Amino acid sequence: MHINSKDNPRVKLFRKLLSSKKAREEHGLFAVEGARNCVDTAYEAVCGRIKVHSVFYTQTALTKYKNTLKTDSLFSCARPEDVFEISDEIAKKMTDEGKSQGIYMIVFKVDLPFVAEYIDKNGKYLVLDNLQDPGNLGTLLRTADAVGVSGVVMTDNCVDLYNPKVVRSAMGSTTRLDLFVVDNFLNVATLFDELGIVTNAAVVRNGENITEFDFDRPCAVVIGNEGKGLPKEHSDICKNRVTISMHGNIESLNAACAGTIILWEMFRGGSHG
Numbered sequence: 001m002h003i004n005s006k007d008n009p010r011v012k013l014f015r016k017l018l019s020s021k022k023a024r025e026e027h028g029l030f031a032v033e034g035a036r037n038c039v040d041t042a043y044e045a046v047c048g049r050i051k052v053h054s055v056f057y058t059q060t061a062l063t064k065y066k067n068t069l070k071t072d073s074l075f076s077c078a079r080p081e082d083v084f085e086i087s088d089e090i091a092k093k094m095t096d097e098g099k100s101q102g103i104y105m106i107v108f109k110v111d112l113p114f115v116a117e118y119i120d121k122n123g124k125y126l127v128l129d130n131l132q133d134p135g136n137l138g139t140l141l142r143t144a145d146a147v148g149v150s151g152v153v154m155t156d157n158c159v160d161l162y163n164p165k166v167v168r169s170a171m172g173s174t175t176r177l178d179l180f181v182v183d184n185f186l187n188v189a190t191l192f193d194e195l196g197i198v199t200n201a202a203v204v205r206n207g208e209n210i211t212e213f214d215f216d217r218p219c220a221v222v223i224g225n226e227g228k229g230l231p232k233e234h235s236d237i238c239k240n241r242v243t244i245s246m247h248g249n250i251e252s253l254n255a256a257c258a259g260t261i262i263l264w265e266m267f268r269g270g271s272h273g
Contacts, residue, residue, distance in 0.1 A: 001058070003084045006093045009083065014094055014106055021160045024109070030051055030162035030174075032105040033095055033235050035065040038074065040172030041105055045077035050175050051076040053106040058091050061102030069103070096164065107175070109162060114153065114180040114191065121195040123150025124266055125220035129185055129234060131158045131255060135225055138222070139167025139256040140263075141177060147164075147267040151178035153188055153220070189237045192220055200242045201235035202262055204252045215266040223259045228270030 003011060016023040017031040024030050032041050038055075046053045055078050075083055091100045112118050119125075122180060126144045131137050137159050144152050154161060167174055180189055192199050198219040201207070222238055224230030229252075234253065235241060244253065244261055253261070 001081060001084050003086050003252040004244075005091065010106070011056075011086070011090060011094060014054070014056070014104060018094075018096055018164050019069060020153065022161070024162050028109050028111075029106050030109055030165055031164060032107055033097065033103075033164065034101045034168065035061065035068045035103045037168065037172055038103045038105050039068060039070055040161075041107060041175050042070070042073040043171075045107075046073045050110055051108040053085045054078065055083065056086050056091070056094070056104040057085055058088050058102035058251055060088050061091075062150065065101065065103070069171050079111070103220070107216045110175075112178060112180050112181070114187065116195060117190065118151075118178065118180070119148040119195055119197075121197065121212065121217075123197070123220050124215070124218065125149060125151050125153060125192070126259065126263065127153045127188055127199070127220050127222040128158055129155045129230055130221060130225040131223065131230075131253070134159050134163045135169050135188075136226060136256040137161070137163075137257075138166045138171075139174075140259045141166070141170040141173040141179075143256075143260045143263055145173035145177055146264050149177070151180060153180045153182060155185055156181050156183045162253045164212035170178040185234050186237065188220075193239075198240065198251075199238040200240045201230055201238035202258060203235060203243055204229060205243060207241035208244050210242050210262055210265045211245070213240070213242050213265075215268075219237070219264050219266070221259075221266060223255055223262075226255045 014031050039149045044050050126149050189199050201222045
């Protein structure tokens with residue numbers, strides 16, 4: 001099918017989803033941009049993990065990204081009547097980025113309840129508490145996906161999981177990971193404790209060195225706010241505190257950097273102490 005106007009309702013919906021958290025919440029949808037992200041999203045849809053509402057593409061994009069795009073999955077991940085060819089001009093109007101790649105999707109959000117039946121009691125988890133920077137969240141989701149976490153839990157005061165900057169920097173991980181948003185950190189600590197999953201608060205100082213800590217068990221690492229870290233009452237709830245040993249003159253690392261180092265150590269294998 002063809003869309004010939006930037007005022008088409010689906011084009012306008014896509015723009016709203018890009019710019020408004022309220023719209024994403026009201027519709028239960030989010031926007032995906034770019035060839036690589038859309039290919040990954042299409043694959044997850046074909047595999048049945050997610051549902052695609054709409055696909056938009058230009059003929060220019062099909063030619064330019066022919067080595068990246070898997071058109072079979074791109075065109076079969078949604079109903080035929082929900083796949084639209086658009087002009088290059090309309091494609092430019094749909095993005096906040098300086099340059100359009102000409103491939104877009106609208107995708108249904110997946111809201112997993114944070115309850116025992118969705119948690120792997122033998123797994124390893126990343127918990128994010130009041131993380132505010134979209135780039136940090138996207139990077140941590142991508143890293144968590146790469147190392148193989150069982151899931152990522154976020155408090156509801158984190159930046160919106162479906163913020164377009166998060167979706168872009170996560171590079172498809174928002175649709176591959178089991179993601180949970182919770183309204184109370186205590187509920188996270190309590191459920192993990194009941195399931196035998198050990199919670200470990202990442203702190204700047206006075207924690208156990210991560211290279212000497214035993215991550216070889218079901219566990220979760222908790223990363224706090226970029227500027228303030230974890231609230232004391234939250235780190236006190238956790239079973240352990242862990243710290244990245246630093247020998248330079250800086251006091252702390254960026255949240256995404258710290259989380260990446262700890263996640264790598266979690267999955268490096270075994271106890272090092």
